[in-house]
Amino acid sequence: MFKCIDLFCGIGGFRIAANQASKDLGIDLKWVFSCDIDSHAQQAYFENFQDYPHGDITKIESKDIPDHDLLFAGFPCQPFSICGDLKGFEDSRGTLFFEIVRVLREKRPASFVLENVKQLVGHNQGKTFKRILEILNEIGYFVDYKVLNGLDFGIPHKRERIFIVGFREPYHFEWPTGKIPMQSLADLLEIKVSDFYYASPKIRQSRLERFEGKLPEPPTIWHENKSGHLSAYPYSCAMRAGASYNYLLVNGERRLTEREMLRLLGFPDSFKIIYGYSIMRKLAGNSIVVPCALSVIKAVLLTLRNPNISSSLNYDVKQLAFL
Ligand SMILES: C[S@@+](CC[C@H](N)C(=O)[O-])C[C@H]1O[C@@H](n2cnc3c(N)ncnc32)[C@H](O)[C@@H]1O
Incomplete structure (x- = not known):
């Protein structure tokens, strides 16, 4: 059994994906902590998972976060996205990455999965992303990253996101390739x-x-x-x-519609919609394509279950945009 935490949990895209991965692989997960500063996200998460997330991560001491094996975090992306103002680490929301670092440093989970907008890779000629990877290395994690697109994972939604995985050991890690045939829009629209x-x-x-x-x-x-x-x-x-x-x-x-937005993220129709259009638009617009996260989490769980030590797991600096 792996204990999990869900930082910046939003409406729980990571949680849905991880629960599905757990079911598919027969590996038990236990959720021991979640947090999000947005009261709408907290309530929607509660209605769907019967677990009320804590609030602002900057106000939560690491000692109050339970020990865990897996950390999930889709950290706020506005400072890095092309639609935001590209301030990156200068913007206080960008520095929320350091909250993840704080928790990793103090709680030492075996593995983590982070998610952000694709633009993070090229931000500030690649320097921001290089620094992020270096910091994760410095605190003792072997890391790798890949940009995944909802279109390659069966969902008619061009949503490209960077996933970063990290392990405390230099495991061999295989990224999912996607190649799942795309569901047609006609099947998804109301x-x-x-x-x-x-x-x-x-x-x-x-x-x-x-x-x-x-x-x-x-x-x-x-x-x-x-x-x-x-x-x-x-x-x-x-x-x-x-x-x-x-x-x-x-x-x-x-x-x-609200349901169509959720379907475009691969959320199941059993997900309860408790808000109207404007709020759901904000919550869905912040969330992740579940099948992308599901594939990554399955690969992480398989790696943890059958560890195959190799020194191959680490980022390829040559691929970074600025070189
Ligand atoms: C990119 S979204 C992540 C969404 C999530 N992965 C999902 O599936 O819905 C980032 C989230 O971070 C939350 N957030 C921003 N600042 C925060 C803070 N200081 N503490 C906790 N959560 C915060 C936002 O409210 C937002 O829901």
């Missing part, structure tokens, strides 16, 4: 959707007028990028917590 989700006739008309080329066969999701260019795909571009309300429109007409 059939009856209330008028609430439809953009105004003015917005729909302006989308139609600005669309260049032949209109695509539905269903598609229309994406408006930062410079106002429209594209339509048989999948969703990355859902973002703080983006404009109409930047993703199903068939150029309507916003995604």
